[in-house]
Amino acid sequence: MxxxxxxxxxxxxxxxxxxxxxxxxxxxxxxxxxxxxxxxxxxxxxxxxxxxxxxxxxxxxxxxxxxxxxxxxxxxxxxxxxxxxxxxxxxxxxxxxxxxxxxxxxxxxxxxxxxxxxxxxxxxxxxxxxxxxxxxxxxxxGSSGFDVKRMVMACDLEKEAIPVYRKAEAFAQLNNASLEMVYVHSAGANFMGRDDVVERMENFKKELGKEIDIHFYDDNSVERGILRYCFERNADLLVIPTHGRKGLDHFVVGSLAENVSNHAKIPVMTIKI
The missing domain is CATH 3.40.50.620 (HUPs)
Structure with a gap:
């Protein structure tokens, strides 16, 4: 850098x-x-x-x-x-x-x-x-406490998030920080059964080429689940991928990364997929 x-x-x-x-x-x-x-x-x-x-x-x-x-x-x-x-x-x-x-x-x-x-x-x-x-x-x-020791990355475990994980991992290594993954399981249009989520976790690790811990977290809202998980884990930095939606697509669909970065109390790192 x-x-x-x-x-x-x-x-x-x-x-x-x-x-x-x-x-x-x-x-x-x-x-x-x-x-x-x-x-x-x-x-x-x-x-x-x-x-x-x-x-x-x-x-x-x-x-x-x-x-x-x-x-x-x-x-x-x-x-x-x-x-x-x-x-x-x-x-x-x-x-x-x-x-x-x-x-x-x-x-x-x-x-x-x-x-x-x-x-x-x-x-x-x-x-x-x-x-x-x-x-x-x-x-x-106030950033006087900006001392990154524990990082959390939240994503949907799609393959496109793997480059984001690698960048987050590199930042964690440079800061001698830990990095953990979380998948927030929530009811909605993209709801999956737990077995399907576990399968996606295994596919993500296989594509990544290494064994990592991916935590499963239940909540009624993905955004709220991410924020709650970070609070419970006492995270110093949240990493979240973004697609960078624009125009009508952004207005109708919204962006989880933008919403989370706007509402989180801890520092948030967004990385474009």
């Missing part, structure tokens, strides 16, 4: 993410790239070129000053830090910036959402999780 992208809006949540990223960076001797989106409105951009240039310079200087103040953290000492400032368009563009900067991971904070706001608006974190081709770690609370 060489570069970690951290989107920041100077809130306490993005500071939590920055501190968590600093710990990862120190472990891997990596560089941190800060991304701040200014968010100049269309009304400003519609002004004359002279007014637009003056306004842009003002916001740019303001952002630079904030970044300089924001990065005066003791935990950043010894870590190379670059910063990128661009006008806000859509948080799905974070993926493009990460790829252009040859980053290996995105770490960002999240306020979380609930109710009608979540249904109709969603969150910026969800947009990044949905669109990112890189692993994304979502931080919800």
């Amino acid at each position: 060489k570069k970690i992208l951290v989107p920041v809006d100077f809130s306490k949540h993005s500071e939590y993410a920055l501190e968590a990223a600093s710990k990862i960076a120190k472990q891997h001797k990596a560089k941190i790239v800060l991304l701040h989106m200014i968010g100049i409105s269309d009304s400003v951009l519609a002004n004359s070129e002279i007014a637009e240039e003056a306004e842009a310079k003002y916001f740019l200087k303001l952002a630079k000053d904030k970044i300089n103040e924001f990065t005066k953290k003791k935990y950043l000492e010894g870590i190379p830090v670059d910063s990128i400032i661009q006008n806000y368009k859509d948080f799905e563009e974070v993926n493009q910036v990460a790829l252009e900067q040859n980053c290996d991971m995105i770490v960002m904070g999240s306020h979380g959402t609930s109710g009608l706001k979540e249904l109709f608006v969603g969150s910026n974190t969800e947009k990044v999780v949905r669109s990112s081709e890189l692993p994304v770690i979502v931080i919800k609370a």
